[in-house]
Amino acid sequence: MAVTLNAFRVFAATARSGSVSRAAAAVRRTPSAVSMTLKQLEEAIGRPLFDGERKTRLTPTGRLALAEAEAALDRFDRATEAIRAFAAAETGRLSLSVTPSVAEQALPAALAAFRAARPRVEILLRDTDSANVAADVAEEAAEIGIAGPPDPADPIADGLAFRPLFRDAIGLAVRCDDPLADLHRPVRWADLDGRTLLTHAVAGEIPAARAPSEDAPLRALTVTSALALVRAGLGVTILPRLVAPTGESDLIFLEMAPDAAPRRTVGLITKRDRPLSPAAEAALVEIERALDALAARLGAAFERL
Amino acid sequence: MAVTLNAFRVFAATARSGSVSRAAAAVRRTPSAVSMTLKQLEEAIGRPLFDGERKTRLTPTGRLALAEAEAALDRFDRATEAIRAFAAAETGRLSLSVTPSVAEQALPAALAAFRAARPRVEILLRDTDSANVAADVAEEAAEIGIAGPPDPADPIADGLAFRPLFRDAIGLAVRCDDPLADLHRPVRWADLDGRTLLTHAVAGEIPAARAPSEDAPLRALTVTSALALVRAGLGVTILPRLVAPTGESDLIFLEMAPDAAPRRTVGLITKRDRPLSPAAEAALVEIERALDALAARLGAAFERL
DNA sequence: ACAAAAATTCAGAAAAACTGAAATACTACC
DNA sequence: GGTAGTATTTCAGTTTTTCTGAATTTTTGT
Numbered sequence: 001m002a003v004t005l006n007a008f009r010v011f012a013a014t015a016r017s018g019s020v021s022r023a024a025a026a027v028r029r030t031p032s033a034v035s036m037t038l039k040q041l042e043e044a045i046g047r048p049l050f051d052g053e054r055k056t057r058l059t060p061t062g063r064l065a066l067a068e069a070e071a072a073l074d075r076f077d078r079a080t081e082a083i084r085a086f087a088a089a090e091t092g093r094l095s096l097s098v099t100p101s102v103a104e105q106a107l108p109a110a111l112a113a114f115r116a117a118r119p120r121v122e123i124l125l126r127d128t129d130s131a132n133v134a135a136d137v138a139e140e141a142a143e144i145g146i147a148g149p150p151d152p153a154d155p156i157a158d159g160l161a162f163r164p165l166f167r168d169a170i171g172l173a174v175r176c177d178d179p180l181a182d183l184h185r186p187v188r189w190a191d192l193d194g195r196t197l198l199t200h201a202v203a204g205e206i207p208a209a210r211a212p213s214e215d216a217p218l219r220a221l222t223v224t225s226a227l228a229l230v231r232a233g234l235g236v237t238i239l240p241r242l243v244a245p246t247g248e249s250d251l252i253f254l255e256m257a258p259d260a261a262p263r264r265t266v267g268l269i270t271k272r273d274r275p276l277s278p279a280a281e282a283a284l285v286e287i288e289r290a291l292d293a294l295a296a297r298l299g300a301a302f303e304r305l
Numbered sequence: 306m307a308v309t310l311n312a313f314r315v316f317a318a319t320a321r322s323g324s325v326s327r328a329a330a331a332v333r334r335t336p337s338a339v340s341m342t343l344k345q346l347e348e349a350i351g352r353p354l355f356d357g358e359r360k361t362r363l364t365p366t367g368r369l370a371l372a373e374a375e376a377a378l379d380r381f382d383r384a385t386e387a388i389r390a391f392a393a394a395e396t397g398r399l400s401l402s403v404t405p406s407v408a409e410q411a412l413p414a415a416l417a418a419f420r421a422a423r424p425r426v427e428i429l430l431r432d433t434d435s436a437n438v439a440a441d442v443a444e445e446a447a448e449i450g451i452a453g454p455p456d457p458a459d460p461i462a463d464g465l466a467f468r469p470l471f472r473d474a475i476g477l478a479v480r481c482d483d484p485l486a487d488l489h490r491p492v493r494w495a496d497l498d499g500r501t502l503l504t505h506a507v508a509g510e511i512p513a514a515r516a517p518s519e520d521a522p523l524r525a526l527t528v529t530s531a532l533a534l535v536r537a538g539l540g541v542t543i544l545p546r547l548v549a550p551t552g553e554s555d556l557i558f559l560e561m562a563p564d565a566a567p568r569r570t571v572g573l574i575t576k577r578d579r580p581l582s583p584a585a586e587a588a589l590v591e592i593e594r595a596l597d598a599l600a601a602r603l604g605a606a607f608e609r610l
Numbered sequence: 611a612c613a614a615a616a617a618t619t620c621a622g623a624a625a626a627a628c629t630g631a632a633a634t635a636c637t638a639c640c
Numbered sequence: 641g642g643t644a645g646t647a648t649t650t651c652a653g654t655t656t657t658t659c660t661g662a663a664t665t666t667t668t669g670t
Contacts, residue, residue: 003385005310006627020648033628035649047392051580054636054647060582064391068384075380079373080308086369087352275356277365311658325617338659340618359616359667
């Protein structure tokens with residue numbers, strides 16, 4: 001004796017088509033099922049919804065009921081669709097906080113693929129240093145963080161989970177004609193005596209980059225501009241393998257000795273025990289795929305984990 | 306495997322209370338039924354809605370689903386409530402078109418009772434002559450008409466139904482000291498020779514009121530003002546029993562002979578084969594009740610039909 | 611680690627919804 | 641105005657869905 005959404009659906013189909021049999025076809029039921037449902041609905045409401053002539057004309061109550069039923073059906077259908085789309089990662093929000101090197105080298109390909117497949121997902125990308133990445137994730141400003149492992153001394157680390165994604169070597173970008181290029185062994189700090197070491201945003205990610213220099217520091221804002229200065233002969237710069245120039249170039253990457261500058265580990269930072277949104281999970285797939293592609297391209301100085 | 310409104314209801318109760326058992330109590334089911342419904346919903350959506358810890362925390366998908374489910378539930382509940390209220394004549398619109406005599410004498414009591422019982426029903430009352438009442442109903446400007454029977458020659462009469470409500474005598478309102486008051490028999494037109502017959506809006510409803518007068522016509526706008534003129538000795542006025550003054554008064558009502566002015570029949574005019582709204586049906590009950598009360602008060606010159 | 615509480619699973623039971631056949635109501639055509 | 645044809649309703653039985661209660665597993669608090 002209760003009004004059900006299904007009864008609304010049957011009623012709306014009947015009122016719209018003006019016929020029990022057509023409504024039955026529309027809702028994939030037999031006419032007798034439709035007839036019974038309609039009767040139940042009228043009993044629950046306590047008034048007829050149709051008057052006389054077959055089911056072609058609505059009573060005043062029927063007209064109101066049709067409007068209300070269609071509004072309720074529409075809201076329900078949109079609700080289920082919204083949930084389905086969100087669960088299928090077709091909609092939602094993807095918020096990432098990553099270090100500059102990742103933002104520049106790993107994410108563009110991943111996000112391009114993600115965006116092409118899921119154009120209705122809102123994307124928010126922030127790049128900052130590792131400590132801030134962890135903070136962003138901790139305070140839920142970002143759902144996904146990609147950076148070095150959170151500092152265990154920091155209390156926010158307790159609520160975070162870290163999963164390594166890759167490890168890459170720290171090294172120098174030098175001109176091909178630089179004497180260091182002929183070293184044929186890992187570089188050590190001593191090799192840089194008397195040389196100018198250019199600094200830039202990504203270099204800030206490298207814990208070991210305590211460049212001992214007598215000269216005043218020479219800082220560039222981006223890796224690109226730092227490399228331009230290196231190319232112009234102003235010095236060398238330190239950077240992780242991920243952002244070093246690859247392939248034919250007038251610059252080459254020289255790995256540093258592990259005890260001079262140990263490889264850095266970069267991984268996924270998320271809130272502990274907090275499931276990811278479907279969109280974030282889908283993004284992660286693309287990110288891992290992009291990292292695999294990078295690993296294939298960058299060789300041994302870049303280890304996929 | 307489809308998402309159902311009932312699953313939404315169970316899910317919302319669980320998410321709100323944070324517990325399967327409390328939700329079960331809220332929806333009057335056993336915990337096992339709730340557990341199964343939740344499982345079905347998660348299967349249909351293809352993602353978990355809760356994470357780990359009992360059912361206290363929602364996943365991102367669960368948060369979205371809760372918002373959507375509650376919106377859908379709310380819309381459904383409001384739809385059923387709106388339909389119920391309309392069917393119970395608690396809401397809706399009551400539009401009436403009636404003749405002035407009915408508007409003045411029969412309706413006030415009926416509408417007062419109706420209004421007190423159903424304050425949320427919008428009321429629209431128009432008073433006009435019988436032909437316009439019929440027209441109002443025909444073009445659905447009014448759902449209920451109360452007037453004389455529609456003219457069968459008028460094409461709009463085909464779409465209308467007429468049900469007699471009462472019949473009342475046509476007569477004169479005269480001063481107690483008027484010579485006509487001593488007639489002690491039905492009045493005929495000849496009795497009015499040499500007298501002034503006052504006209505007013507309600508007199509227009511009376512088909513027989515072809516007052517043969519040599520003097521210039523004397524017209525008042527309302528019955529009240531016409532009676533004031535009668536009281537002042539300017540003449541007599543013709544009116545149906547319904548609007549004549551009753552009880553102790555300086556005026557008395559003298560019924561006319563049936564062949565001089567036959568009783569008028571007033572009835573309900575509605576669209577043929579068109580059911581009334583619940584509000585209109587409820588109003589009709591009050592109107593009939595008010596007419597019964599009038600019949601008891603007005604005596605033989607007013608017949609309830 | 612253990613007792614207690616909560617949730618889940620499962621099988622059977624109850625309720626609801628559906629179907630097909632037969633009866634009835636309505637329409638349209640002669 | 642009657643009748644054939646179509647649409648709808650009713651009914652009984654069946655299928656499907658949903659629910660319950662007991663047993664089991666999981667989780668929590670001590």
